[in-house]
Amino acid sequence: AQKITQTQPGMFVQEKEAVTLDCTYDTSDQSYGLFWYKQPSSGEMIFLIYQGSYDEQNATEGRYSLNFQKARKSANLVISASQLGDSAMYFCAMREGDPITGANSKLTFGKGITLSVRP
Amino acid sequence: KAGVTQTPRYLIKTRGQQVTLSCSPISGHRSVSWYQQTPGQGLQFLFEYFSETQRNKGNFPGRFSGRQFSNSRSEMNVSTLELGDSALYLCASSLGQQGWKNTIYFGEGSWLTVV
Numbered sequence: 001a002q003k004i005t006q007t008q009p010g011m012f013v014q015e016k017e018a019v020t021l022d023c024t025y026d027t028s029d030q031s032y033g034l035f036w037y038k039q040p041s042s043g044e045m046i047f048l049i050y051q052g053s054y055d056e057q058n059a060t061e062g063r064y065s066l067n068f069q070k071a072r073k074s075a076n077l078v079i080s081a082s083q084l085g086d087s088a089m090y091f092c093a094m095r096e097g098d099p100i101t102g103a104n105s106k107l108t109f110g111k112g113i114t115l116s117v118r119p
Numbered sequence: 120k121a122g123v124t125q126t127p128r129y130l131i132k133t134r135g136q137q138v139t140l141s142c143s144p145i146s147g148h149r150s151v152s153w154y155q156q157t158p159g160q161g162l163q164f165l166f167e168y169f170s171e172t173q174r175n176k177g178n179f180p181g182r183f184s185g186r187q188f189s190n191s192r193s194e195m196n197v198s199t200l201e202l203g204d205s206a207l208y209l210c211a212s213s214l215g216q217q218g219w220k221n222t223i224y225f226g227e228g229s230w231l232t233v234v
Contacts, residue, residue, distance in 0.1 A: 035223065043207050045225035091162065095223070097175075106152065106175055107211070107223060109162035 006110035023092030033095040123226035144212030151193040
């Protein structure tokens, strides 16, 4: 069963505008972590932001913020003031496993969203 | 602080050959994971090593193997290469202990083409 769902196949945004990339997830665990990564055409997976399931506040990292709605199991990425360099694939990922030892942990990724920033 | 380093970046192999990819994690990180990325299957978890022990394994055939050295550097090996093994192989490192809140950082990946 698909655990991370990213349904937007491609997104376009005007430079300097904000954009929201959607991510829904499915898990029966109470403790889990949600990550967003950016992957430019070079292939490197660049960490953007992390949200823990027990974190009370939405995570923010510079121009990136995460709209975390636990009851709806959604973790949408908001990019403010888009820049041309933001054009890339964006992946949402979830980490489950043993939160104490870190054992049996792995990232499950969504299929990704292509973001294109227009000048 | 140096990031995750993967070598080689690009390689072309022939069907039936074997290949070894290398990953040097961020200094101080003891967990190294490997992922395969293909257009059809997306990103799939291969395995994770922590303190030289395989701690978790994905659903891949036995042709895919890995190991971790005492300095946390890791290698993955694919034997008897098939055309379907053509992919971007990504290595990720994290502290790996006291929970998984630790951020997971990826390298630039190794692009493998099997012909």
